[in-house]
Amino acid sequence: MNKFKRTRIWMAFLIVSLILMACGGSPAAEEAAPTEAVAEVPATEAAPAGPTYTILGAANRDKTQAAQKPFLTLDADKNMLVVWAENSSGGVRQIFASRLSGDAFQPLGASINVHTNVLADSPTITVSGENNSVPWVAWSEPSPGFGNIAQVFASRFSAETGLWQQAGQDRGGGEASLNLSTERAGTDPFIFSGATELGTVPVPWVAWEEVSDVNPSSVQIFVAKGVKDETAIGGFKWETVGQVKEDGEQTLNVNRFRISEHPTGVFAETANSVPWVTWHEVGRDEASRIFTARGVADPNSPGGFKWINVPPCDPNDETKCTLNINPLNDAKDASMTAGSTVAGESTVPWIAWPEIGQNGKWQIFVSRLDTNTRNSFLQVGGSLNVDPNHDARTPIIVFMGNVPYVAWLEDDGTGKFEIQMRHLASDPQTGTWSLDTPADGFNLDKTLSDFDLSAVASADTIFLAWGEGDPATSAAQMVIGAFRP
DSSP: OOHHHHHHHHHHHHHHHHHHHHTTOOHHHHHHSOSSOOOOOOOOOOOOOOOEEEEEEEOOSSTTSOEEEEEEEEOTTSOEEEEEEEEETTTEEEEEEEEEETTEEEEOSSOOOSSTTSBOEEEEEEEESGGGOEEEEEEEEEEGGGTTEEEEEEEEEETTTTEEEEOBOOOSTTOOOOOSOTTSOEEEEEEEEEOSSTTSOOEEEEEEEEEOSSOTTSEEEEEEEEEEOTTSBTTEEEEEOSOOOTTSOOOOOSSTTSEEEEEEEEEEBGGGOEEEEEEEEEETTEEEEEEEEEEEEOTTSGGGEEEEESSOOBTTBGGGGOOOSSTTSOBOOOEEEEEOSSTTSOBEEEEEEEEEOTTSSEEEEEEEEOTTTSSSEEEOSSOOOSSTTSOEEEEEEEEETTEEEEEEEEEOSSSOEEEEEEEEOSOTTTOOEEEOOOTTOSOSSTTSOEEEEEEEEOSSOEEEEEEESOTTTSOOEEEEEEEEO
């Protein structure tokens, strides 16, 4: 048979085979088919859901009034608590708190102000007491009883009465001011809680700014802890913490002639039993620098602790103990949390802050306590900015399990600030931060700039609170959102 005939026969066979397959298969194929039933293929499991973000709403008590300075924490049942300052008619401002119950905000008492006819400011909230079941709030307000000088106050919430109760020594007129001197302004308090001994009940601690008695042109950082005392207002008195310096003050300042601002505190290290405080200092023609100090047990110091700078300070060169990436560039407004990237390891302080970068723009940086030396901080990655050519501000760092998250506000290039967020997606040494911000952002109203920011993390959710719109010129709404990775 020649090659041409063989090709024609092969093509004919191929065409017949294709026709039989289209009609259900050839007889030969049917005979070869197995007689037993074919086992069913298990259904493929659905892929895990991606990150979700939900706007929970605005928490303003009065939507026609501006809200500002939100601060979040979790109660003993892991419900979110929020405190904020809100304008009222008549040119005054109240401190309010609410609890998130399901999808609704439930008021936690009425106004927390000592005086409801003043401009209260800068509230923060924590939980303390048995099983961390008692909410505490610290804030500042000018007191008519003390010549309208700003005083720091703290109150605890009574579940039995539904009321907020001042706590502390009566400084006159039934007012339990924490100020070391009621004649000097006390502002920007930060309340946090912890127990310095295993098995003891957590108590509230407060760090705040106060004009110095010794150097009236400077502002100092002071710390006090709550001590049960049935003779004091609310059953607690305030005991200042820290060694007395040579000029007679218990300041944490590195430079007592500068102005200190924005203190924050946390309990970390073994069993979260060690108090830490961070702040920044400005003025005297030097760069604004961030410092931090650890509380070390010392029976000879008031409150049983002295403050030791980490890294250690050089009396002749304060740049040795600053956390700034570049000590000659301004840094400010640090946020601190306690956490570990390794399950079962003791927590250490992690700090996030904005600092002027090489390009002149504010960048967000993160450092953590060196887990080997416990006496220095290590930078974790580089700038977190989405666009390093845009300014960033107001970072907040939290841990969800063993993963740190940082949220901040960043200029979108038009002067409008938006929320951005990243999480550490590598080991701390590598320092890779992955972006979590949704494509359409976190805002409720995309046309408004964001002001202020707070965050707290549960086991599976990061709650965020921020103001939309300028509270100085509009009825800014305090918006709450929930992010789930």
